[in-house]
Amino acid sequence: MFDPIPWLILLPLIWATLAFIYGPGRGGRLAVAGLTLQLALAAILAQQIVADGARVYAVGGWGAPLGIDLAVDGLSAVMLLLTQAVAFPLAFYARAYFAGNAHPLRYFWPLTGYLLAAMNALFLSADVFNIYVTLELLGLAAVGLVAVAGGAGPISAAMRYLLATLLGSGAYLLGVALLYGVYGSVSLAELAPLIEADAPVAVSLAAALMMLGLMLKTALFPFHFWLPPAHGGAPAPVSALLSALVIKASFYLILRLWFDLFAPIVNVTAAQFLGALGAGAVLWGSLQALRQTHLKRLVAYSTVAQVGYLFLLFPLATGVSSEVAASALQGGVLLVVAHGLAKAAMFAAAGAMIAATGRDEIAGIAGVAARLPLTLFTFALAGVTIMGLPPSGGFAAKWLLLGAALASGQWWWIVVMVVGGLLSAAYVFKVLRQAFLPAAETANFKPLPRMLEWPAFLLALASLVLGLGGGEVLSLLGAA
Amino acid sequence: MSLNETLPLLVLISSLLPGLIIFTLPEERHGLRSLLNLVGAILKLLLIGYMLWGVMHGEEYVFRHNILPGLDLVFEADALAMLFVTLSAALWFLTTLYAIGYLENSPHRSRFFGFFSLCVTATVGVAMSGNLFTFFIFYELLTLSTYPLVVHRGTEQAMRAGHVYLTYTLGGGALFLIGTVWLYGLAGQVEFTPGGMLATLGPEYTGQLQIVFLLLIAGLGVKAALVPLHGWLPLAMVAPAPVSALLHAVAVVKAGAFGIVRVVYEVYGVEFAQSLHLLIPLAVAASVTIIWGSLRALFQDDLKRRLAYSTISQVSYIALGVALFGPVGTIGGVVHLVHQGIMKITLFFCAGNYAETLGIHKISEMDGVGRRMPWTTVAFTVGAFGMIGLPPLAGFISKWYLGLGALEAQMPWVLAVLLASSLLNAAYFLPVLHRAWFRPRTEAWPEERIPMQNGCETAWLLLIPPLVTATATVLAGLFAASAISPLDWAKLIATREYLHWVP
Numbered sequence: 001m002f003d004p005i006p007w008l009i010l011l012p013l014i015w016a017t018l019a020f021i022y023g024p025g026r027g028g029r030l031a032v033a034g035l036t037l038q039l040a041l042a043a044i045l046a047q048q049i050v051a052d053g054a055r056v057y058a059v060g061g062w063g064a065p066l067g068i069d070l071a072v073d074g075l076s077a078v079m080l081l082l083t084q085a086v087a088f089p090l091a092f093y094a095r096a097y098f099a100g101n102a103h104p105l106r107y108f109w110p111l112t113g114y115l116l117a118a119m120n121a122l123f124l125s126a127d128v129f130n131i132y133v134t135l136e137l138l139g140l141a142a143v144g145l146v147a148v149a150g151g152a153g154p155i156s157a158a159m160r161y162l163l164a165t166l167l168g169s170g171a172y173l174l175g176v177a178l179l180y181g182v183y184g185s186v187s188l189a190e191l192a193p194l195i196e197a198d199a200p201v202a203v204s205l206a207a208a209l210m211m212l213g214l215m216l217k218t219a220l221f222p223f224h225f226w227l228p229p230a231h232g233g234a235p236a237p238v239s240a241l242l243s244a245l246v247i248k249a250s251f252y253l254i255l256r257l258w259f260d261l262f263a264p265i266v267n268v269t270a271a272q273f274l275g276a277l278g279a280g281a282v283l284w285g286s287l288q289a290l291r292q293t294h295l296k297r298l299v300a301y302s303t304v305a306q307v308g309y310l311f312l313l314f315p316l317a318t319g320v321s322s323e324v325a326a327s328a329l330q331g332g333v334l335l336v337v338a339h340g341l342a343k344a345a346m347f348a349a350a351g352a353m354i355a356a357t358g359r360d361e362i363a364g365i366a367g368v369a370a371r372l373p374l375t376l377f378t379f380a381l382a383g384v385t386i387m388g389l390p391p392s393g394g395f396a397a398k399w400l401l402l403g404a405a406l407a408s409g410q411w412w413w414i415v416v417m418v419v420g421g422l423l424s425a426a427y428v429f430k431v432l433r434q435a436f437l438p439a440a441e442t443a444n445f446k447p448l449p450r451m452l453e454w455p456a457f458l459l460a461l462a463s464l465v466l467g468l469g470g471g472e473v474l475s476l477l478g479a480a
Numbered sequence: 481m482s483l484n485e486t487l488p489l490l491v492l493i494s495s496l497l498p499g500l501i502i503f504t505l506p507e508e509r510h511g512l513r514s515l516l517n518l519v520g521a522i523l524k525l526l527l528i529g530y531m532l533w534g535v536m537h538g539e540e541y542v543f544r545h546n547i548l549p550g551l552d553l554v555f556e557a558d559a560l561a562m563l564f565v566t567l568s569a570a571l572w573f574l575t576t577l578y579a580i581g582y583l584e585n586s587p588h589r590s591r592f593f594g595f596f597s598l599c600v601t602a603t604v605g606v607a608m609s610g611n612l613f614t615f616f617i618f619y620e621l622l623t624l625s626t627y628p629l630v631v632h633r634g635t636e637q638a639m640r641a642g643h644v645y646l647t648y649t650l651g652g653g654a655l656f657l658i659g660t661v662w663l664y665g666l667a668g669q670v671e672f673t674p675g676g677m678l679a680t681l682g683p684e685y686t687g688q689l690q691i692v693f694l695l696l697i698a699g700l701g702v703k704a705a706l707v708p709l710h711g712w713l714p715l716a717m718v719a720p721a722p723v724s725a726l727l728h729a730v731a732v733v734k735a736g737a738f739g740i741v742r743v744v745y746e747v748y749g750v751e752f753a754q755s756l757h758l759l760i761p762l763a764v765a766a767s768v769t770i771i772w773g774s775l776r777a778l779f780q781d782d783l784k785r786r787l788a789y790s791t792i793s794q795v796s797y798i799a800l801g802v803a804l805f806g807p808v809g810t811i812g813g814v815v816h817l818v819h820q821g822i823m824k825i826t827l828f829f830c831a832g833n834y835a836e837t838l839g840i841h842k843i844s845e846m847d848g849v850g851r852r853m854p855w856t857t858v859a860f861t862v863g864a865f866g867m868i869g870l871p872p873l874a875g876f877i878s879k880w881y882l883g884l885g886a887l888e889a890q891m892p893w894v895l896a897v898l899l900a901s902s903l904l905n906a907a908y909f910l911p912v913l914h915r916a917w918f919r920p921r922t923e924a925w926p927e928e929r930i931p932m933q934n935g936c937e938t939a940w941l942l943l944i945p946p947l948v949t950a951t952a953t954v955l956a957g958l959f960a961a962s963a964i965s966p967l968d969w970a971k972l973i974a975t976r977e978y979l980h981w982v983p
Contacts, residue, residue, distance in 0.1 A: 330548075370588065373503070389624065389653075390617035396548055402661040418654045425650050429627075433642070436634050470548050 004041035004048075005057045005070055008080060008120045011038055016113020024105035028095045031109050035091050038116070039084040042077075049077045049479045056126065056189075065187070071126035074479040075333065079123045079252050081476075082337050085462070086244045086344045087116055089455035093348050094237035096451035097355070104148045104235060111148065115141035115241065119249050128176045128210075128261075129186040131253060132169060139165035139217070142246050145238045146230045157229035164216055164226040168250070171213030178206035188261060197264045207262045214257070217250035220311060221281030224304045228288075232300035236351020239296060243303045244344035248336050251310055258314065259329070268319040275315035279416040281308025286423035290430065295350045295362050298427060299343070302386060305420060306339050309401075312413050316404040324407045330474050331400030334466070337473055338393030341463035342385035348456035349379040353435075356446050362431060367439020374453045376435050381460035383428035385467075388421045393466030487531055488543045488555035488608050491565065492601055494524040495572070499597025505590050513593055514580050520597065521573040524604075528562070528569050535562050542610065552669060553617070554610030559973045560746070563814065563966070564607035564738050567821050568730045572600045574945040578829055579722035581941025582836060592632055596722075598625035599731055606735045612660050612670040612747060615739065619656065619703075622735055623649040629723045630716050641715040648702050648712040649732075656699025659692045663747070666692075672742055674976045676749015686756060689748070693758050696743050704736030704799060705792045707769040713792055714776075717784040721832025724784060728791045729825035737798040737817060744802050745810075745977045754805050763803035767897040769796040774904035781842050783831045786908060787824070793901060794820045794867065801882050804894065807974040809885025812878055815970040819866070819874035822952045826863035829946035830856050837938040839927025843912055848921030853937040857916050859950035864909040866953045869902050874956040877967055 015034035019027025049055075054073035056063075063069055072080075094112075098105040118137035125131045143165060147158035180186055182202050183194050195203060219227040227247075231239045258266055285305030292298040313332035317325040352375045353368055354360045368376050385394035398417060405413045439445075466473070498520035505513055531541055541557035557565070579596065583589050602625050605618030623646070631642035663670050666685060667678060678689060702709045713733070717724050727733065744753050744762070753759055773793030780786035797820065801813015833856045834840040834849060850857040866875040879898055886894035930938050937943070960967040 369591070373591065377503075384624065389620050391621070395617075399551070399661065400548065402657070403665055406662055406665045414658060418658065422650060422654060425646065429643075429646055433631070433639060436628070436631050437639070438634055468545070468547055468553070471546060474548065 003057060004045045005072060005124060006059065008038060008041055008045070009117050009124065011041070012113045012117040012120065016110045016117065019109035019113060024098070024109060027109040028091075028105070031113065032091050032095070034113070035084065035088045038120075039088045042081045042084040045072065046077045046081050046476055049074060050476055053479055057124075065185075068130060069126040069187070069189075070124040071189070072124060074477045075252070075255065076123040077479070078333060078337065078473060078477050079248070080120060082248070082340050083116065083119055083123070083245055086340055086459065087112075087241065089458055090237050090240055090344060090348065092451050093240075093455040096449045097235065097237050097351060099449070103150070107144065107148050108235075108237075111141050111144045112241065115145065115246070119245060122249050123252065126189060127187045128179065128191070132173050132176055135172065135217070135250070135253070136169050138246065138249060139169060142242055145241070146234045148238060149235050153229075154233050157226075157233045160226045161230040164223070168213040168216035171209045171216070173213075175206040175208075175210035175213070178202050178209070182206075188256070192261055195262065195264055199265055204265060207257065207265060210257060211254060214250045214254045215277075218247050218254065218307055219304060220277055220307055221284050221304065222277070224281065224285070224307070227304055228297055228300040231303060231347075232294065232297040236296070236347055236354070239300070239351070240344040240347035243300065243347055244340040247303070247307060248340055251307070251336065255329075255332070259317075266318060268315075271314040271318035274311050275413060278308040278311030278314075279413070281305060281311065282416055282420035283308075283423070286420055286427065289427040290423065293362055294360050295354060295365065295431065296347070296360060298362065298431065299346050299350050302346075302424065302427065303343060305424065306335075306343070306386065309335055309398075309417070309420065310339075312401060312416065315410060316401060316408060316413065320404070320408040324404045327400050327407075328404035330477060331397045331404065333477050334393060334400065334470055334473060335397035338385050338397055338463050338466050341459050341466065342382040342392070342394065345378055345456045345460035345463065346382040346386070348459065349375050349382065352448055352452045352456065353379075355452065356448050357443065358446065362434050364443075365431070365435050366437040367443055367445070368435040371439070371445045372448065372453070374457055375448070376432070378453070378457045378460045379435075380428075380432055381457075381464050383432070385460075385463040387425045387428055388417075389425075391467040392464045393470060394463070396467045396470040484534075484539060484541050485543045487527060487541050488557055491524060491527050491531070491557075491569075491608070492555070492604055494520050494527060495597045495604065496601040499594050499601065502590055502597065503594040507587070507590055510589075513590065517576045517580070517593055517597070518573075521569070521576050524569045525573060528566055531557050532562055532566065535559060544610075550669065551613060551664075552611065553614050554671070555605075555608045555614065556610030556672070557608055558672070558674075559969065559976060560741065560814070561608045563818065563969055563973065564734070565604055567734075567818050568600060568603045568607060571726070571730050571821060571825055571949075574948055575722050575726050575825070577941055578725070578832070578945040579720075581939045582720065582722055582832060584939070588632070591628065592720075595625050595628045596726075599629060599726065601625075603731045603735060606738065609742075610672055612663060612672070615672075615742065616653075616656060616660050619735060619739065620653050622703075622732060623653060626723075626727065626732055629727075630719045632720055632723065633718070635718070638718050641712075641718045644715050645712045648709065652699045652702030652709065654699075655695045659695030659699060662688070662692050662695070670747055672746035674746060676745065676747060676752050678748050679752040690756055690758065693743070693748065693753070693756070696747075697740060697762065700736045700739040700743065701765070702736065703732050704740060704795055705733055705769070705773075706765055706796060706799065707772045707792070710769070710773070710792045714785055714788045717788045721784075721828060721835065724788075725825045725828035725832065728788070728828060729821040733791060733795050734817065734821060737795050740799050741802055741814065741817070750805065750810070750977060759803045759805055763800060763891065763894065766796040766800035766803060767894065769793065770800065770897055770901045771904070774901055774908065777908045778904065781844055783834065783841060783843050783846070783912075784828070786843065786912075787827050787831060790827075790867065790905070790908070791824055793905075794824065797878060797882060800894065800897075801878075801885060804882070804885040804889040804891065806885055806888040807978045808881055808888050810974040810977060811967070811970045812881030812883075812885050814973055815881065815967050816878035818966040818970075819878045819953075819956060822949045822956065823863045823866040823873075823875060826859050826946050826949040826953060827867070829942075829949065830860035830863065833938055833942050833946065836942060837928070837930045838925040839929065840925065843915065845926055846912065846915045847919040848916070850917040851921065852925075852932075855937060855943055855947060859946040860916070861913055862950040862953050864913060866957070868905045868909060872954075872957045874953045874960075877957055877960045
């Protein structure tokens, strides 16, 4: 029987390599074709998971421990679907964005292909060492993408990012080595039953190192120093990919480690600590976003804040009844999806506004409401999800998290979520307000190609519709 | 899906779809845009007419869609919903006519009418929500869709008003959200049920339920402009006149008041709310607002500002009626939902006419305007008399039932509030009328934009809507006893809410 699992990794590798050989023009078309197939494959896979449940695929017929196992369950299917669904419209957007600008495009398609292959492989990996390999690949491709446009700013941002990502995977690898030393295995399925509440100190150390490395890669406050320059300085399609997807990959791993591998040894104190860092991220990120004068920097700091929301799910899902924990986890995953779609739309819309006005300050977008209504509408719709207002996916996620916080009596997280929501409204409306002001006399609006507006709009619309169809995502997540 | 399930959706779509299409229309497609607007508005009225007939004959219109486990989106056209839906649809139609005339040749009309339709969709959604969650969704949508209307002119003043508006409403929305999630945690799905649904919770929840009530009312009170949460309303009057008219008469302010009605009657249940000692504080808050709004209105020279303060005062009649324990008070509050709507929209239409035709924004500029614009001033006079509560106008009916309700609830001090408020109403409306009718004009109009032609004082699209609503104000009072009056419908609602109540 035909199995979509290996193709989700092979396809992007193939088109990335071909794009490198054939150059940007044909490469772009190949990427679009490849991504169309990938999206279809991810959808088929998701359907299979809902119908038949989680499964394992032995690469080349050689299963672990000799060969490599790939595994899919509800959570990884959700992530795979999200990845392809965000990357697909962004491919059209990138073609329009880089049109007539061959130099960055030459490396954009191959790097994006490798990035997606690494990410899909990461979601499919079934052992902690393969995860390390994919994590390293993902980091390197992402760093390359940040530097793709050249110039002093992006290069220095990329170097900073490189440092963070190498440190992160280094810490993670140390943890893997410790685990292997204690148990003699790297397979998630084999390790999980071995780790018990009375595990040796080395295991706790391994867990701490792995978590720390991944937190650095997820840009959790106070490890977010690398994110704003990297995401704010990269070309818009790259920012969208990085903010929407790449940080979610390491967050996905944190979820895996916390809820599957290290579930017996995690405790409430650690969860509250993660939650506190998350709260710090929500407040600090939102306040910084409010202070920015450059549009993409503002959106980048908004990502810092939204990452904080994700980490609130750990205190809400640890040491509480299983019902509350389930609803907190559902809320967290829904937020990952909603934020992925909305943030991609937001960066794409910001990029379109900057391309049209030729200025990257927030002050420069006055008059956009009249000239680029669709793009502004996109930004506003994405903003609705970021603010967590109904009927968006962000709202459904927040509803579940708030419900979990109330049910477990942890009212302090409610305060964080509500204050964070209001602060995010403040920075989203800071942009919208500016767009409604009359344009400056000197403003010179360039007409935009349709493909710079519509893909972003569709992404924003998807984040909104998610609020009404969130049940579908949750049933996929719940498929065991 | 059966017809009874689709009808509530169709009512929503009849304004949502034209709105979305209008966004994509280029500025100069004036005719098509107006056509879409009017077709949508008329279609909505027809659908609602059909549903009204059905509700009277015991039909049920319910649409249900599951969003998350244990969380449904529910639209239900019950008697209370139909009251508000009918009001918004009828006034939307008139305001659309008015806005077409008002915005002639001004920029960004597609954007304006697009958000205008979204705003009405949100209002109708608020009206037909079948549970607290659905209500919250549309309550927040209303905030988002009215913001672009408030800042429509793009001036510094409008931007500031928009900023204040958002700060208040989003803050209120956050409180309301916490209250809603809390209630869902305590009681599962909070469906709107006549007689309330929380009375089954044991006495150990009393404290929590009181806090939740406070959160919900604070969230709703922002839009209903209960003092001290009213600060945004006088600023928001910088919006174009049709927006002010809609904001003050049906959309935002009314959504808040309507929410208070729903929460007290159909979430807590009026008897249960009374047993939790929640009604007296609400009555006090409403009374303070009534007096404070009227007092502030006295000192405004800007006509729209005076009307805005008057709204603050008048809308709280609804909350007051809700807080008076007993069916008569309920009737007074619920019927005022409609009566305040038609009277206030008349006044705002007229204020818009003065500004648009002659450039009059201030009351001190109104000397002798009755001679130049007799029909507008007649409509204004009817609206103002209605607000004061002169018989046989609509406002009198509301005040009469509120007064009786106060006696029934054994709260005679409310009578003093009503009396003081009526006197204050007279004190701030009569000088305006005196200037308009009896002072001679000595100087030129500030800015005459629409000249007198063929004996018509202003553009006919601007004149028809206030005359229609002024007529409605008279009719609603004169024929209050008939079977199709708002009063009769309010009585129907009151009987359903007090089904289990034995006086």
